[in-house]
Amino acid sequence: MRPYRSLRLKLVLAILLIFGCLVSFLFYNNRYAMNVIQSQAADNYSFVLSSHVREMDQFLDVTRVYMGRNASDDSQITMMAVRPSSSLDYHLALHQTIRKLYSDLNYYSKLDTLFLYYESRDEFIVATLQNFQNRSDMLAAHKREIVSATSHNTKWSLMRLDGTPYLLKVIRSEAGIYMGALVSVNRILAPLNTGAVSDKAQTMVYLEGEGAVGGTPEMRKAAPALAEKLETSGKHYVQSGFRGSNDLVVGHSSSIAGMTFITVIPQGILLENLPYFERIIYAIPFVGLALFVIYLFFIERVLFIPMKRLMSGMRRVGQGLLDVRLANSGSHEFSYLVDSFNGMVTQIKELKIDIYEEQLRVQRAELRHLQVQINPHFFFNSLHIINNLIRVKKDDLAEKMVRHLASYFRFITKTGSAPIPIRSELDHINDYLSIQKLMYPTRLEYAIECEGELSGQLIPPLTVQPFVENTIVHVLMKRNDPLAVSVCVSRDPERPGSHYTIAVEDNGPGFPEEALQSGGAWNGPGDGEHVGIGNVRDRLRMFYQGGASIRLERREGGGARVLLSIPLTAASEGSELPKVSVM
Known part of the structure; x- marks a missing residue:
């Protein structure tokens, strides 16, 4: 037998080739990752943040259009402005309006509160996800602030209720009906701090003239400086000395609300696993060599020895020894081959007997035919x-x-x-x-x-x-x-x-x-x-x-x-x- 044609040698050479290519690729990939990961991380965080801000601005604009249309065109809302509060029409319209406001509140899921204010009656109609009475009392207490916030442009203003910051938009119809909406800033910020890289990578919202919401106290203190640095750089991300010389700061401002979303990612988060990964790569060749020796021993036991036994049995059958039977091995595949081989030898042996018996049956059939x-x-x-x-x-x-x-x-x-x-x-x-x-x-x-x-x-x-x-x-x-x-x-x-x-x-x-x-x-x-x-x-x-x-x-x-x-x-x-x- 020629050694270079054996399956054992071909299998060993193939494994060595694959192993060498894999180790080379790991070394190259480690070096390349260190050069690329920072720029990729900045792009990724910037994309996530800009997508969220763009989605929020679109939602706020859709809400503004919705309020302007309903304050002027909804027949139930306008009917309540002209009907006496004691009339049946007024109470029916009130019931329908409240149902509609709650239905719309569920549809516009980011909204916290929808309300109507009838100036002629000095009356609030409120649909809220919070405590109804508490929210109604708060709106009544800030009635003057709400009326002064009325505008028909796209901008939303900031308002604090019980210390919690909200985005406020109020639109007044020609009939003297005010329709407004409240959006919780914390609720807008929550998706950005869910599933973050770690507790060290945090996102906050900087409200112009109101300070920051979210993040750590240290981040909120540095928020004005970070917002100014992002604005002056003309880019969506900068390297900042906030917590380290190479911390990554990503920011995006809303186009229709006076707030800026800022995410701070320490460099350690981006590269903290690379040194360990590099040491692992250097250890891979030695570990791989030991595994390769164990693998060869394993392959010898489960593949080559059973294959050698099977080939030996085939040679003996080829020599006419039909009493050969192979012992079953542990491998399911070789057990199937051994069972098939033993069954084949048994069938060959029985076939020789069957041919002889068939000849006897033919003779008996001919004899019966003559009889x-x-x-x-x-x-x-x-x-x-x-x-x-x-x-x-x-x-x-x-x-x-x-x-x-x-x-x-x-x-x-x-x-x-x-x-x-x-x-x-x-x-x-x-x-x-x-x-x-x-x-x-x-x-x-x-x-x-x-x-x-x-x-x-x-x-x-x-x-x-x-x-x-x-x-x-x-x-x-x-x-x-x-x-x-x-x-x-x-x-x-x-x-x-x-x-x-x-x-x-x-x-x-x-x-x-x-x-x-x-x-x-x-x-x-x-x-x-x-x-x-x-x-x-x-x-x-x-x-x-x-x-x-x-x-x-x-x-x-x-x-x-x-x-x-x-x-x-x-x-x-x-x-x-x-x-x-x-x-």
Whole structure:
């Protein structure tokens, strides 16, 4: 065996190549990551922050448009301004308006409070997620501030309620109706501090003239300076000395609210794992070498040793030693291969025995074929009938009997094992049934049908006649009732292009239940007088290599049916039988 062609060497070289490429890539990736990670982190934080600010501005603008439309155009809201507070219309409109405000509050999920203020009545209508009474009292207390905050531009103002900062927008309609909304600054800030890199990377909101919200006390103290540095730099992020010389500060200002979102990311967060990662990379080659040795030992045990045993067993089988059996290994895949190998060797050994037994079965089938060719009882009965016909001067019937009998015995004495056309088999059956008709003139009727194009198909001799003879022997001769027998050759309706059928039917008692459940494997009633169905089945199996089948059925209306399905063969065209022959 050439060593360079072994699977072991190829596998080791492949693993070494992959391992070397992986280690080289890790070294390069570590160096590259250190140069890129800071700029990538700045871009990522800036993108997240700008997306949030842009989304918030869009929401605030949509809310402003919504309030302007409802304050001027909503019929229920305007009706309450002109109807007396004691009227039914007013109370219905009030009920509908409150339901609408709460529905809209759920739809605009970032809103904290929606309210209406009717200046003519000095009345607030409030829908809030907070305590209703508390919020209503707060709005009433800040009524002057709310009225002064009215504007039709896009800007939102800042307002503190009970120390909590809110964004406030109030729009006044021509009917003197004020509609306003409150948005909690803490609620806007919350998504940016959820799932952050760590507690060291925090986001706060700097409110112009109001200080900062969120973040650590240290961040809130430095917020004005950080906001000014971002504004003067002209960029969305800067390197700041807030907590270190290389801290990353990212900021974005709202275009319609006086506030700036600021995120501070210490450099240690960005690069804290890189030194450990670098040391791990330097240790990888040594750890990998140790793992590689262990891996080779493992592969030797689970792959190469079982493979060597399997190859040794194959060589011994090739030398003709069919008693070889391999021990099962622990691996599922090799267990399957070993079981398959042992099963294959067992099948080869059994196949040699089966071939020998098949030869014996063929010889026995041929012997049974010869044994059923001449039935002495049938022969002597026929001679007895001829004698009686001659004695009663029925010479024409006697002549017909002799002619059919001669044709019948000529067929079984000259026919060997070579296949014959179907028309010859049907002629033979016609002779047999004609003889039986002369024996039982009032109790037997028969019919033979064959599609002309099938008359030249070749079948083994005496394939159909045993079924007809079984019907005569086991039905006609053992019962006093009239018997009708039919033989029909036609295309198989299920496979007309590849098979044809031969149906033998009678109106007798039908097959026993054990025959119907056997699927065609039944060999007869076992009384020793029948013509063996098993003999026919064996010859069909050998002749058609399993392509033919026998099915036993009960006929509709009573009786038995034997259905043979046989593959079409290339046969020369011959003389056709009459379509229907009835006696």
